[in-house]
Amino acid sequence: MVTEITQGIKVSVETEYQPDYSSPIQHHYVFTYRIAIENQSEHTIQLRSRHWKIHDSNGQTREVEGDGVVGQQPVLEPGQSHKYVSGCNLKTGIGKMLGRYAMERQLDGKQFDVAIPEFNMIVPFRMN
Template identity: 35%
Template sequence: MFQQVTKGIKISVKTTFNGTVHRDYEQYYSFSYYISIENKSKDAVKLLERYWVIFDALNNTEYVEGEGVVGETPTIKPNDTYNYKSNCFLLSSTGAMGGHYKMINLETSKEFLVTIPTFQLTTTPTLN
């Protein structure tokens, strides 16, 4: 599991390999990632936007940004956790993702960025 804390917001990530899929005469490797966002701060926060950098072993890079996550802009109270699952498709059997969330502190109205730790996407476990 990959974890990182930024300004009292703890991001935890787990991944799974789902197999291969074929679309438009291409083979893709399908991965799921499970994100847990835990508010360890004293103030309620709201997730406004996401920004991802996704890259694979073939040097393909994709940038994904937009409002919220999985169609939601969740408010997370102190000591609460928000969980979601999403998917990613790569042209190679290994890659990685990382990025950040833009959040707003609902008590101070200040926006801030929360780092999403870079995590591996791989079909088989590898040792370094």
């Protein structure tokens, strides 16, 4: 698990290779990632959008942007957390992702970015 804290917002990520949905012979590798966002600040915040950079080990980079996460724009009171699971397809058995969430402080509407820590996606048979 990797974790990063930005302005009191803790983001933790765990990944898992999905062999049942992958086809290495066709250069198709599927990973899921579980994210926990914990509001350790003293302000109520809302997650507005996300921006991802997805890197394959063949040098290709994709960027993905959109509102919220998995169709939600959660509001987090101090001490609350939000967890979700999503997925990523790669053309190689090794890759990485990183990004940021755009957050909004509910008290005054101030917007700020929260880092999503860089995490690796590696098929288990490549780790030896």
